[in-house]
Amino acid sequence: MTMLNPKTEAVLHTSYQKSVAAYWNNNPNDDRVNTVLGEVDGLYHHHYGIGDPDLSVLEGPESTRQERIVEELHRLETAQASLLLDHLGDVRPGDRLMDGGSGRGGTSFMANQRFGCQVDGVTISEYQVGFANEQAKHRGVADKVQFYFRNMLDTGFDSGAMRGIWTNETTMYVDLFDLFREFSRLLEPGGRYVCITGCSNDVAGGRSASVSWIDAHYGCMIHPRSEYFRAMAENNLVPIDVVDLTAATIPYWDLRTKSELATGVEKPFLTAYREGSFQYLLIAADKVGR
Ligand code: GPP
Ligand code: MG
Numbered sequence: 001m002t003m004l005n006p007k008t009e010a011v012l013h014t015s016y017q018k019s020v021a022a023y024w025n026n027n028p029n030d031d032r033v034n035t036v037l038g039e040v041d042g043l044y045h046h047h048y049g050i051g052d053p054d055l056s057v058l059e060g061p062e063s064t065r066q067e068r069i070v071e072e073l074h075r076l077e078t079a080q081a082s083l084l085l086d087h088l089g090d091v092r093p094g095d096r097l098m099d100g101g102s103g104r105g106g107t108s109f110m111a112n113q114r115f116g117c118q119v120d121g122v123t124i125s126e127y128q129v130g131f132a133n134e135q136a137k138h139r140g141v142a143d144k145v146q147f148y149f150r151n152m153l154d155t156g157f158d159s160g161a162m163r164g165i166w167t168n169e170t171t172m173y174v175d176l177f178d179l180f181r182e183f184s185r186l187l188e189p190g191g192r193y194v195c196i197t198g199c200s201n202d203v204a205g206g207r208s209a210s211v212s213w214i215d216a217h218y219g220c221m222i223h224p225r226s227e228y229f230r231a232m233a234e235n236n237l238v239p240i241d242v243v244d245l246t247a248a249t250i251p252y253w254d255l256r257t258k259s260e261l262a263t264g265v266e267k268p269f270l271t272a273y274r275e276g277s278f279q280y281l282l283i284a285a286d287k288v289g290r
Contacts, residue, residue: 007149008126011124011149011150011151012124012151013151013153013154017151019219020124020173020219020220021124023218023219024103024123024124024125024127024128025125025126025127025128026127029217029218029263029265030261030263032261033256033259033261033262033263034046034104036070036261037070037073037074037077037261038074038104038106040070040071040074041074042135042139043074043078043106043109043110044103044104044105044106044131044135045074045077045078045080045081045103045104045106045107046103046104046106046168046169047077047080047081047103047106047107047169047196048076048077048080048169048249048252048253048280049073049075049076049077049079049080049249049252050076050079050080050083050245050248050249050252050280051076051079051080051248051251051252052251053072053073053076053251053252053255055255057069057071057072058258066259066260069255069258069259070259070261072255073252073255073256073259076251076252076255077106077252078110080168080196080245080249081106081107081110081168082110083196083245083282084107084166084168084194084196084282085107085110085111085114085115085166087192087194087241087282087284088111088115088164088166088192088194088284089192089284091111091114091115091117091163091164092115092117092163093115093116093117094117095115095117095118095163095164096117096118096119096120096161096162096163097111097115097117097118097119097120097162097163097164097165097166098119098120098121098122098155098162098164098165098166098186099111099119099120099121099122099165099166099167099168100122100152100165100166100167100170100179100183101122101123101152101167101168101169101170101171101173102121102122102123102128102132102147103121103123103128103132103168103170104128104131104132104135105121105128105131105132105135105136105145105147107168108121108132108145108147109135109136109139109141109145111166112141112144112145116144117144117163118144118145118146119144119145119146120146120147120148120157121145121146121147121148122147122148122149122150122151122152122155123148123149123150124149124150124151124152126149128147129147129148129149132147133146133147152167152170152174152179153174153175153179153182154182155182155186157186158186159185159186160185160186160187160188160189160290161186161188162186162188162191163187163188163191163192164187164191164192164193164194165183165186165187165191165192165194166193166194166195166196167179167194167195167196167197168196169196169197169198171195171197171223171228172197172198172215172218172220172221172222172223173220173221176223176227176228176231177231177234177235179231180193180231180232180234180235180237181235183235183237183287184235184237184287187287188287189287189288189289189290190286190287190288191286191287192240192284192285192286192287193237193284193285193286193287194282194283194284194285195228195281195282195283195284195285196245196280196281196282197223197280197281197283198214198222198278198279198280198281199222199223199224199225199227199228199278199279199281200222200223200224200225200277200278200279201224201225201276201277201278201279202224202225202226203225204275204276204277207222207224207277208272208275208277208278210268210269210271210272210275210277210278211268211272211277211278213265213268214265214268214269214272214278217263217264217265217268218265222278225279225281228281228283232283232285236288236289237285237286237287238285238287238288239283239284239285240284240285240286241282241283241284242281242282242283242284243281243283244279244280244281245280245281245282246273246278246279246280246281248280249273249280250270250273250274253266253269253270253273254270
């Protein structure tokens with residue numbers, strides 16, 4: 001068995017967490033769907049898109065069709081992050097925000113651009129920490145936007161330090177009760193948490209084959225919708241907005257099937273969304289009490 005260095009041992013507590021970190025340190029799936037889209041304007045996302053695509057990109061010269069699709073997919077992913085930030089409420093330049101599972105940093109940079117405030121990203125992938133901190137330097141914002149090799153279940157940041165926290169499609173890797181306990185500790189009273197996630201629809205019963213397929217593809221464990229609200233209620237996080245984004249994300253997946261960068265996960269997403277076993281949800285919640 002490979003020995004991990006002491007710092008790594010302090011951040012990664014379980015063999016599951018080690019396997020998630022290994023996945024994101026060396027993505028076994030084709031990662032070009034993220035890097036090629038990121039090269040469009042230097043914002044590298046690890047989440048999906050929302051909104052109506054301009055389907056005219058499919059017409060016109062064949063030699064440049066794939067580039068047009070890439071630009072359109074990237075535009076829809078940026079629109080998703082922008083919607084998430086819309087729900088953070090009144091954030092001032094002196095505030096501090098945290099990105100739980102910050103990936104290559106896309107949403108963190110957008111938040112800093114919009115609010116002018118400090119943003120701390122945490123991820124258990126050392127590769128992602130390095131990539132995102134390089135981006136911060138390159139963008140000239142390294143004094144305000146920093147990425148840390150830390151576990152979002154146990155960040156080590158001070159209690160009450162954060163005005164806002166978000167997770168952009170990262171909650172399917174962790175226990176929600178543990179996560180929201182930590183977020184509730186980190187948020188100042190009245191602080192806001194915003195989550196965009198894919199969740200299984202427990203109104204429809206147990207998990208579907210398509211949802212299990214998505215879990216297997218990414219090595220994650222998608223939670224049922226009800227669990228989000230139970231875990232929030234248990235940790236003084238009171239929902240203020242709940243938006244079902246399922247219909248708004250289906251066109252993104254349809255367009256992604258037309259891209260040369262499609263990874264094969266498109267079909268289970270479309271099946272799961274269309275059969276109603278899976279939902280794309282935004283939840284914004286306020287921390288009540290101290
Ligand atoms: C997308 O990342 C998000 C995840 C892997 C977490 C799972 C999300 C769910 C809603 C179930 P990505 O941008 O790296 O994925 P891809 O490479 O497929 O674009
Ligand atoms: Mg992606």
